[in-house]
Amino acid sequence: MKSGKHQLILATDTAPLTPASSAALGSAALMHAVASHGGAWVAAGAAKESAWLKSVPVDSTDMATHRDGYCAQTLAPAYFGHHAATLSQDEQWQKAHHIISGQYADTIASLAAPGAAVWIHDYPLQLVPGLLRHLRPDLRIGFSLHSPFPPAQTLQAIAEREQITTSILAADLATFTDARSAANFAACTENETGTPLVMPMPADAHAIAHAAATATARTAAGQIRARLHPATTVFLSTGGTDSGDGTIAVLNAFAQLLDGRALQAGTAVLIHLAPTGEPPAGENGALRHDIERLTAQINGKHATVGYVPVHYQRQDLSEAERAAFYLAADVMLATPVRDRMTPHAAEYAATRESGHGRVVLSEFSSSQAQLPGAIIVNPHEPGALEQAMLTAAAQAATASPVMKTMRAQVHTNNVTAWARRFLHTLTDGTMLNPPEHADHQTITPRRSASARQRKEGKQHHAQPTGTGQLATSAHP
Template identity: 35%
Template sequence: MRDASLVVVASRLPINDAAASEGVFEWRRTPGGLGEALHPVLINKPATWIGWAGTPGPTPPLIDVDGVHLVPVELSEEDFQDHYEGFANSTLWPLYHDAVEPAVHHRRWWEAYQRVNQRYADRAAEVAAPGAVVWVQDYHLQLVPAMLRELRPDLRIGFFLHVPFPPPELFMQLPRRAEILFGMLGADLIGFQRSHAVHNFHLLVTKVLCATADEHGISLGGRTVRTGAFPISIDTAEMEALASRDEVVRKAAELRADLGDPQRVILSVDRLDYTKGIEHRLKAYRELLADGRVKAPETVLVQVGIPGRERVEQFRQLRDRVEREVGRINGDFGRLGVAAVHYLSQVFDRTELAALYRAADVMAVTPLRDGMNLVAKEYVAARVDGCGALVLSEFAGAAAELTQAYLVNPHDVEGVKDTLIEALQADPAEPSPQLAAMRAHIREHDIQAWARSYLTALEAACAGR
């Protein structure tokens, strides 16, 4: 039935897996996740979200969540293994993140990627109203725009890539590189996080497809596809309001007390992913302890590692390495009842996360490669007291906007050590003009501004076609 005028197509539905299995549905909001990003844009609007519910096989009946209509795409165990774990996260993800880990190629994975993308395109074609806006999300579904245009040429189709788009020398390794590019070019507007990703895409379509590219977009086969950089953001006002609550302030004080009332708290919140630089960060902190430049329990590191993708071997191995290294650091530099590193492998709710941000003197966000990193922006927004320090990787998309942060090269362990010390030496009770400037930026460039900018550009791209 065609009844939806705004349709989001994403790999996953934005619902909590555990709750859904019990027939209770709530919005799935994890730090940096797609559901977290789009929640304030879609909540209580007449929108439809198409995606997988998270469990192989038939999907239980779904109800609207926060006013958003949920439409499931069913995947088998084989679909999940070969499309999601295989082509998306073992082939594309490494290449799109500078080949931090080697990409793996299997022909059956590509076949599954095509098959599953067609399933999403078919579902969107079924539910979209005539002339609807269909907004396809991320690297899992790069073939959907062209497939959907074939089925429903009346639709206004946008595609947004949340992860980095790689330089030509990496993307050219893909055996099916032309098909991926053709798939994306089915959209009217292709959005990226940063301008250099747009540049990489233009280089590739001219080289691989012999298309014409200029500042307006791509011309191929009689169509013009607009491209642009649209840095995603957060619901700044919501995080500021949450972090100002009395219960969050009390919880932050309790957290510091539970940590032994250290003089300084360093916090990192990452999905457990080899692109996040967790091992490099732990190495730097270990060396600071060994050098005597920081001492436990006066300074503690709280590392939150949000579990996910643990069925993919590379991610499972990372989890084991991180746990071993945390154990070694605590064995060498902690003492009975006092840890040098507090490692938490769990998902926190929004209130707990805000309290962690308020409790941290230094936020260390040091990915090796990241499309944006919304955790960095959330920390800045949560520091309504004006205090705190952000140590941020140059290779996170957020670094292009949060230029007042302590910027580091995460591969340079000595540089990370020196920068952490510099941030730790700032007075934790003294409001930071650098933080104030970053907060002003994300207030102006929040998630609503991002959505308006993208959707306005999509309307302009479709005008007069």
């Protein structure tokens, strides 16, 4: 197959800077990595192509079936909910998923230079590494899963489970968001991978801190606090219609604190930010209804003239608007009830220049290593979330070395360093330099069979059965 000219290809399910993109919060840093190597970002639906942004030619019907059918109704329930009983499967969805995956592989194969590095992102594109390996065995293929990987009993319910695991194994480097997901994948592949690399994507700390330092964001934060007067403690949480985000648990905990007068009505406010998204249906629609109902109940019971305890805002916010809410909040609540990435907690920490504020973090967050000093809680433990909220509220007004250390950590281990480290590992050090952090363990990669054959000058034309990346790391 004829090769292209790009030494680096990055592939995502949607175009960069699109809120729905798996890599949306790190788009700026990833675009810089692509541009610095004369690379190309490949995505379906790219409105306007450029020297670095390339569109995958897809049929709109196939794309809608792939995204709204197979990804949303088959994969998402399995990956995010771990509920085999609730996922739906359809032959037409599977066919569209294969068509889209094949078109991605064809596009990448035509753009990549000989021996180029290819970085594929998240579960909608998880069949691409295997297809691409068959087309271009010379490429260095990396795959980052930004969602949890389900346990074996849930994956077993997916008809294409073998294609999924075989494709991920075809990558020279595969990374997961948390240790549980890595262990699930190892179990599903009978430990063919050894210990997969845990490497969650951090927040783009520099970008959000820059936005928070602007007069616009600081003025907006002041206006938010003024509108919330006389409240003296502002809690902030984020989440959409994913039950794993733990929004219901946060609302229930806040209600318990107001009901028991541990928090005095009029002095504490909870702001919950949710993306607009598509109108949810089924389980997600029921969850939104429950969130809105519970919000109304709390406000109906505790609101007074001039005081509303829960502010539920469903809108897509710009970076500057998010920064304003971070600056206005005293306590950030990032308390998912299942394994989840919590980039907004790291963004919040990045804005705390004064050292004021606190972060309450779930044991199920993949950000624990990045946020030392956060108040860690198991949201399933009765009363634990309420106590953590009270502790954070009592400490938030006092500047603390803990928050300054947390802020320094997220600025050091940011998405730019993460991208450098991934590409350095994928290319055996030939592309970019890794960040120099004393707390990172040395990565000693063991390449897949296809990668070893490339080094030995052999060709590999069969479907892959390699072992993928073997490494361990306790840090993002």
